[in-house]
Amino acid sequence: MSSIQKGQENQQGGAVAEQGEFGHKSLLRSDDLYQYILETSVYPREPKYLKELRELTAKHPLGPISAAPDEVQFLDMLIKLINAKNTMEIGVFTGYSLLATALALPHDGKILALDINRENYDMGLPIIQKAGVAHKIDFREGPALPFLDQLIQDEKNHGTLDFIFVDADKNNYINYHKRVIELVKIGGVIGYDNTLWSGSLVLPPDAPTMDDYLRNNREFVLEFNKFLAVDPRVEICQLPVSDGVTLCRRICSSI
Numbered sequence: 001m002s003s004i005q006k007g008q009e010n011q012q013g014g015a016v017a018e019q020g021e022f023g024h025k026s027l028l029r030s031d032d033l034y035q036y037i038l039e040t041s042v043y044p045r046e047p048k049y050l051k052e053l054r055e056l057t058a059k060h061p062l063g064p065i066s067a068a069p070d071e072v073q074f075l076d077m078l079i080k081l082i083n084a085k086n087t088m089e090i091g092v093f094t095g096y097s098l099l100a101t102a103l104a105l106p107h108d109g110k111i112l113a114l115d116i117n118r119e120n121y122d123m124g125l126p127i128i129q130k131a132g133v134a135h136k137i138d139f140r141e142g143p144a145l146p147f148l149d150q151l152i153q154d155e156k157n158h159g160t161l162d163f164i165f166v167d168a169d170k171n172n173y174i175n176y177h178k179r180v181i182e183l184v185k186i187g188g189v190i191g192y193d194n195t196l197w198s199g200s201l202v203l204p205p206d207a208p209t210m211d212d213y214l215r216n217n218r219e220f221v222l223e224f225n226k227f228l229a230v231d232p233r234v235e236i237c238q239l240p241v242s243d244g245v246t247l248c249r250r251i252c253s254s255i
Helices: 008-019 031-045 048-058 069-081 096-104 118-130 144-153 170-183 197-202 212-229
Strands: 086-090 110-115 137-141 161-166 184-193 234-239 245-250
Touching: 031 069, 048 069, 048 096, 048 118, 069 096, 069 161, 069 184, 069 245, 086 096, 086 170, 096 110, 096 118, 096 161, 110 118, 110 144, 118 137, 144 170, 161 170, 170 184, 170 212, 197 212, 212 234, 212 245
Parallel strands: 086 110, 086 161, 110 137, 161 184
Antiparallel strands: 184 245, 234 245
16 A cells, blocks of 8 residues: 555554565465465565565555565566566655565656655665666656646646556545556556455444454445446456555546
8 A cells, every 4th residue: 555645643554454464465465375376476586676675665554554575576577577677656655665676667757746745765775776767757746636637638648658556545546547547558457456455345333453443445346346347448356466456447538
């Protein structure tokens, strides 16, 4: 998850809720199996600067809200598979997933990065600069929705992005989708993080294992998943990576 358009208090609650009794936020309810995946497939191939930023982010009080290492590896592979060049990330935090995207893009690739908290991004920026990819990133501080509205007012921006990753405030996921669908090209991909919401979507609303943060945002995630399921403009695939990633491939220009 990210810092965008969330209060610090809520973020701290989310960090605790998502990790729960396990040492990770993966839906795999086995620390040993998750560690096996990391040590076998993720860490041996992890670029050194990505590792450095992951370890730095883990020291942040809100570190658990960052994207998971296996999820970041998945995004890296996806970006390369679709040959993405022009991308956007909504919700940046320290820039861990942002750095992975920048490393996966070609030298002339671009990322428009949106977050309300510049301070967290500045924490990771020196590592991004050392990695030699800062030139690919255009960071904009502030609420994402007004900025997206400005972008879509100019038709020249329509259909210009190959990939968009959204990891932000869940109560606005539908609002983000209504806007970014205009910006991604037909055949392009939008990825939404946390769409299985720590597995809480199938629990009773009054389940004692859910804290207030999970419970209060659970309905937003449920509503968003239902919204995507009937959106004829996209093909979707929901994956149990980390605590849920939904991919949307745009297939038409209008409803």
